[in-house]
Amino acid sequence: MTFGTNPMNPLPGFRDFYPETLAVRRHIFDKWRDVARRYGFREYDGPPLEPLELYTQKSGDEIVGQLFNFVDKGERAVALRPEMTPTLARMVGPHHRDYKKPIKWFAIPQLFRYEKQQRGRLREHFQFNADIIGETDVSADAELIALAIDTLRSFGLTKDDFVVRVSDRLAWQRHLAATGITGEQQYAAFQAIDKLEREPEDKTREKLAAIGLSPSQIGEILDIARGGTVAVAPELDLVCLKLGSLFEYCQVDFKIVRGLAYYTGIVWEIHDRKGELRAIAGGGRYDNLLKQVSGVDLPALGFGMGDVVLGELLKDRGLLPKADWGLDCYVVIADEGLRAEALKLIHQLRDEGIAVDYAFTETKVGKQFQAASACGARYALVIGPDEWKSGEVKLKNLATGEERRLPAGAMELKGYIVERAIL
RNA sequence: GUGGCCGUAGCUCAGCCUGGUAGAGCUCCAGAUUGUGGAUCUGGCUGUCGCGGGUUCAAAUCCCGUCGGUCACCCCA
Numbered sequence: 252m253t254f255g256t257n258p259m260n261p262l263p264g265f266r267d268f269y270p271e272t273l274a275v276r277r278h279i280f281d282k283w284r285d286v287a288r289r290y291g292f293r294e295y296d297g298p299p300l301e302p303l304e305l306y307t308q309k310s311g312d313e314i315v316g317q318l319f320n321f322v323d324k325g326e327r328a329v330a331l332r333p334e335m336t337p338t339l340a341r342m343v344g345p346h347h348r349d350y351k352k353p354i355k356w357f358a359i360p361q362l363f364r365y366e367k368q369q370r371g372r373l374r375e376h377f378q379f380n381a382d383i384i385g386e387t388d389v390s391a392d393a394e395l396i397a398l399a400i401d402t403l404r405s406f407g408l409t410k411d412d413f414v415v416r417v418s419d420r421l422a423w424q425r426h427l428a429a430t431g432i433t434g435e436q437q438y439a440a441f442q443a444i445d446k447l448e449r450e451p452e453d454k455t456r457e458k459l460a461a462i463g464l465s466p467s468q469i470g471e472i473l474d475i476a477r478g479g480t481v482a483v484a485p486e487l488d489l490v491c492l493k494l495g496s497l498f499e500y501c502q503v504d505f506k507i508v509r510g511l512a513y514y515t516g517i518v519w520e521i522h523d524r525k526g527e528l529r530a531i532a533g534g535g536r537y538d539n540l541l542k543q544v545s546g547v548d549l550p551a552l553g554f555g556m557g558d559v560v561l562g563e564l565l566k567d568r569g570l571l572p573k574a575d576w577g578l579d580c581y582v583v584i585a586d587e588g589l590r591a592e593a594l595k596l597i598h599q600l601r602d603e604g605i606a607v608d609y610a611f612t613e614t615k616v617g618k619q620f621q622a623a624s625a626c627g628a629r630y631a632l633v634i635g636p637d638e639w640k641s642g643e644v645k646l647k648n649l650a651t652g653e654e655r656r657l658p659a660g661a662m663e664l665k666g667y668i669v670e671r672a673i674l
Numbered sequence: 675g676u677g678g679c680c681g682u683a684g685c686u687c688a689g690c691c692u693g694g695u696a697g698a699g700c701u702c703c704a705g706a707u708u709g710u711g712g713a714u715c716u717g718g719c720u721g722u723c724g725c726g727g728g729u730u731c732a733a734a735u736c737c738c739g740u741c742g743g744u745c746a747c748c749c750c751a
Binding site for chain 2: 260333366368376511533585631647
């Protein structure tokens with residue numbers, strides 16, 4: 252209640268979901284869940300609020316600046332979760348014996364960061380997370396990439412819309428280690444490589460020089476990043492091989508190293524082909540994280556795909572479905588004297604699982620039809636004296652305009668409305 | 675956190691430069707149309723002109739601050 256925050260607006264970076272936008276969100280979630288199910292992943296979830304230390308112990312204190320954190324009434328330092336992986340690592344550790352390996356789990360958490368918002372980046376978003384735990388073989392890396400590709404394909408996106416850029420930190424590590432760069436310096440080198448696309452080359456050279464690399468070593472690194480290959484990258488080669496025909500969605504790109512410190516092997520990002528948006532998805536292998544978080548030494552890998560950038564891409568490509576009530580039938584009460592009977596039939600139809608709506612008060616027939624089409628009902632069911640006398644009603648297909656008199660029984664009408672047998 | 679641009683009806687915006695206490699289109703509501711819809715026509719409702727302060731006889735308009743939005747930087751999901 253301090254500075255002019257208008258309670259009539261959502262907080263900065265937070266979204267209200269009106270029916271139209273919630274429909275978009277549900278469409279995205281439905282696809283995510285469906286593809287994950289087809290790949291044999293099980294859904295899990297954890298608390299949106301976590302101890303602050305869950306994030307600081309791994310990433311250092313500088314991450315606090317990005318966290319939505321505060322002190323609760325019990326004097327606990329807490330943070331809204333900025334990512335799901337630490338929670339997953341904590342959950343799996345103590346209970347991993349309850350599950351056969353590999354563990355394949357997914358979640359759709361709402362994640363939070365305290366940052367100034369801009370396009371594709373809010374203070375809150377939903378992210379599809381899929382992880383595989385307990386598998387060292389690169390087949391798992393390939394499977395995860397395949398899952399991400401199929402997820403995007405299920406929305407109607409094609410290889411003209413997006414590209415998976417695959418890289419390997421292990422290969423980079425070997426290369427850097429050969430030139431004497433390890434530990435902290437290695438991570439600094441990754442940070443410099445990660446920014447290659449957004450910074451002038453001179454600045455990258457400067458950063459690498461500061462780590463202690465010679466001009467020729469820097470030249471080597473830049474060559475690799477620009478499209479060359481690291482001599483020793485068998486894991487990456489194998490992943491590409493195992494992707495089979497799906498490799499046409501991919502390209503090897505050593506500029507990708509991912510910002511997070513905990514990645515250890517294959518890493519990848521998915522970008523839109525036009526390069527207009529932020530990364531659509533990103534992931535990789537983090538074989539040491541579980542041990543660090545939970546003490547249990549299990550290899551793991553995973554990826555995240557946010558709803559914001561994906562939603563923008565789908566909107567740009569015209570791939571979002573029209574918002575729909577899902578209403579089957581709008582009952583038009585043509586004579587107010589029949590309201591009681593109409594109501595009875597309406598409830599019988601609803602008992603049969605049919606989605607039915609109607610006007611609460613006496614309304615002109617024209618208005619009722621208007622309401623019927625406005626809410627996207629597939630059928631209008633007219634209840635009027637003419638038909639009712641002979642125990643009938645009139646069913647109209649609002650798309651085609653066809654009409655038919657039918658017996659006024661819920662079961663008979665169900666046959667026409669649900670199975671769309673006719674009309 | 676830093677910088678550029680922006681903030682007028684539910685929505686998109688005009689008006690601001692050259693101060694004289696608000697407009698259009700769409701949406702919404704009603705009627706034309708007392709048993710048939712998505713069209714058309716007519717009428718109607720809605721604004722503390724983001725908020726606070728200053729200059730002025732007078733501020734949507736000029737000045738300052740602030741909040742919010744947006745883009746870029748930083749950083750990354």
